Amino acid sequence: MIRSYIGPLVMTVCLAMIVLILQFVWKYIDELVGKGLSTSVILELLAYVSASLIPLALILGILLASIMTFGNLGEHSELNALKSSGISLTRIMAPLFYLAVAIVIGAFLFSNYTIPKTNMKFYTLLMDIRNARPEFDIKEGQFYNGLEGYSMKIGKRSKNSRMLYDLMIYDHTAKQGNVSVTIADSGFLVQTEDKLNIMLTLYNGYGYSEQLDDNLQMKKTRPFRRDQFGMQQFLFKIPSNELNRTKEDLFKDNYKRQNMSEISKYVAAYMPGVYKKRNRVTEELLRNQYFKMEDKKDTITPLNDHQRELAKIRINAMSLYDSLSSAEKAKVIDVALGLARTSQTMIKTAGEVFRSDQAWMARYQIEWHRKLTLSIACLLFFLIGAPLGAIIRKGGLGTPVVVSTMFFIFYHIISLAGEKYAKAGIMPVWLGMWGSTLILLFIGIYLTIKSNRDSAVLSGDTYILIIRKFFRFGRQNGILSHENPSAH
Secondary structure, three states: OHHHHHHHHHHHHHHHHHHHHHHHHHHHHHHHOOOOOOHHHHHHHHHHHHHHHHHHHHHHHHHHHHHHHHHHHHHOOHHHHHHHOOOOHHHHHHHHHHHHHHHHHHHHHHHHHHHHHHHHHHHHHHHHHHHOOOOOOOOEOOEEOOOOOEEEEEEEEOOOOOEEEEEEEEEOOOOOOOOEEEEEEEEEEEEOOOOOEEEEEEEEEEEEEEOEOOOOOEOOOOOEEEEEEEEEEEEEEOOOOOOOOOOHHHHOOOHHHOOHHHHHHHHHHHHHHHHHHHHHHHHHHHHHHHOOOOOHHHHHOOOOHHHHHHHHOOOOHHHHHHOOOHHHHHHHHHHHHHHHHHHHHHHHHHHHHHHHHHHHHHHHHHHHHHHHHHHHHHHHHHHHHHHHHHHHOOOOOOHHHHHHHHHHHHHHHHHHHHHHHHHHOOOOHHHHHHHHHHHHHHHHHHHHHHHHOOOOOOOHHHHHHHHHHHHHHHHHHHHHHHHHHHHO
């Protein structure tokens, strides 16, 4: 069983990895193209992202390989032969079950110790690529901004020579906007011998500029200058294609770069400060808003015993208010409205800060649970795939691919929904992350029981027979109800 399972497993995991990597490339293609990246940098980036995609690829690969393996056994009647020999389906699944448990343990160790390190390297490299300058590639009719302090556009490029036509160059070195522009009808680019600079030679053009003062500031009168030239040269430094590597330690506190132990320590150190901040707001409301002291110096001290006792007393505010004069009532109302508005603002602001802190902590807790749920999902998808393969009895890549894709999409949607609700605080983090796992567990147990009993769960004839019985029952009830009045 293991020998027949390993081949489909390796093939399906590789196929899943290819699909997931292509999805990554499609998502980040705009940030990779036009940067002049070397092949080694691109391969390094793909290697890092491949490591983070392995858990998802394992889930899909295990499901598809399980359906294919048991589907092949059922299609060639080998499964029936084993069952007729007195071997139950659970006994047939046992060797692969132990293999799935070993894969779960390996996937957990990989997710907890290896993926955080590769994530740190991946996001650091991706940020360096985003900050890299575009490669020197000037296209016709488009402004090129890869030259520091200059913006260049060419109208047309000669196909038979290095000549360029209808050139326009904006000089932004003064950092005052478009105060200097050079236009030429032709020119050409040539690289210097040291390979570090390029020389642009222009022919038959004009230079337009607004004169600046000695401090490189525009004068109020803004005198204008126009120069005509037969030939003019510019020297530009070629943009470097080498990446400026950022230190990886700058991102070590991010939740995607930590293992479970580090996440637990971070949450344990962060959460007391969040609750302390909330309690401080409560104390400040009681001290400065609900029991306002006349002496401003007393507002910075903690609540005394007398104030705490007053907070517990239920008083009749209306009777106190009715005992005041009209002027005192107006003053009390103004003061009360001011205090109420201030309190409302404080409560609203504190609530937003507290929810933001909770959402930030939820990201760490979600990542902590994700390392477990993705690993255990490998075992659960095996418990779903093996009975499904025995039920549908179809091998190859046809029906198994369709069925496994549907289950994977179903699991992914539920997982994303639970994670979203957990981040928003709508449900506890553990429930949002483990909800999809519990659903898969029940589905796996149900399919295993049905398959062990040879129930036709996915047989189309079974459901057609149920529908026919339903309509036949409805017609019989309709006939009886129609004939009863005539009998009377």
